[in-house]
Amino acid sequence: MTPRFLILFIWVLALSACSHPAKNKLTILFDRVDNLKIGSIVLLKGFPVGEVTNLELLGDSVLVNIKLNDTINIPVGSKFIITPSLLENSQINIELSNKTTYLTTQDTVAGSYLKTGVFDNLSSDSAKREKIKIAVDKISEGIKEFVDASGDTTTNKK
Numbered sequence: 001m002t003p004r005f006l007i008l009f010i011w012v013l014a015l016s017a018c019s020h021p022a023k024n025k026l027t028i029l030f031d032r033v034d035n036l037k038i039g040s041i042v043l044l045k046g047f048p049v050g051e052v053t054n055l056e057l058l059g060d061s062v063l064v065n066i067k068l069n070d071t072i073n074i075p076v077g078s079k080f081i082i083t084p085s086l087l088e089n090s091q092i093n094i095e096l097s098n099k100t101t102y103l104t105t106q107d108t109v110a111g112s113y114l115k116t117g118v119f120d121n122l123s124s125d126s127a128k129r130e131k132i133k134i135a136v137d138k139i140s141e142g143i144k145e146f147v148d149a150s151g152d153t154t155t156n157k158k
Contacts, residue, residue, distance in 0.1 A: 024050070024068040026103055028080045028111040033062045033090070036082055040089040042066050044096070052092065064111065066092065075099040080111035 030036075033055065042050035050068035057063075068074070077097035084090045092111070103109065 024070050024072065025053070025105045026066050026068065026074065027105075027108040028064045028066065028092070029058070029108055030062050030064055030082060030111040030113060031060070032113050033064060033082060034084050034113070035086075035090040036064065036092070037089050041091045042068065042094065043091055044072065044094045049094070063108070064092070073102045076101045076103055076107075078103070078109075080109060082111065082113045084114065 036052060036055065038052055038055060040052040041048050042052065049072050050066050052064055053067045054065040055062055056065075074094060075097045076099045078099075079095040079097075081093045081095065082090050083093055093114075
């Protein structure tokens with residue numbers, strides 16, 4: 001009777017392991033995900049703890065699936081912030097809350113996008129971008145005229 005009980009125990013254990021999703025996968029909803037890609041790093045206190053596994057459009061938003069290391073528990077109320085990068089993939093930074101309950105794979109949480117540059121707000125506004133280009137061109141012309149005038153050696157010096 002003991003081997004029978006052992007087989008039943010192993011079968012129940014295997015069945016329960018297959019029926020419960022892993023706790024280390026989360027879904028985050030973002031308004032924008034500039035340069036975030038599958039494989040982008042997820043950081044906690046500057047330390048890599050996971051990666052982006054899927055990106056999916058949902059209306060005007062993007063669902064981002066991440067997989068975290070098995071030992072990581074994320075408290076409810078934590079913040080998920082995309083930090084953009086021009087030279088490499090953007091990354092997701094997690095700021096932990098002080099709550100004592102933790103997120104599960106059934107939870108979908110809202111994320112945010114960290115704007116880092118002066119021109120981030122203007123990147124999607126072509127009219128403002130054109131005005132800035134014209135202003136920068138005028139400044140460049142003025143600097144060139146100033147340099148040309150100060151390099152003029154035809155003035156009389158005695």
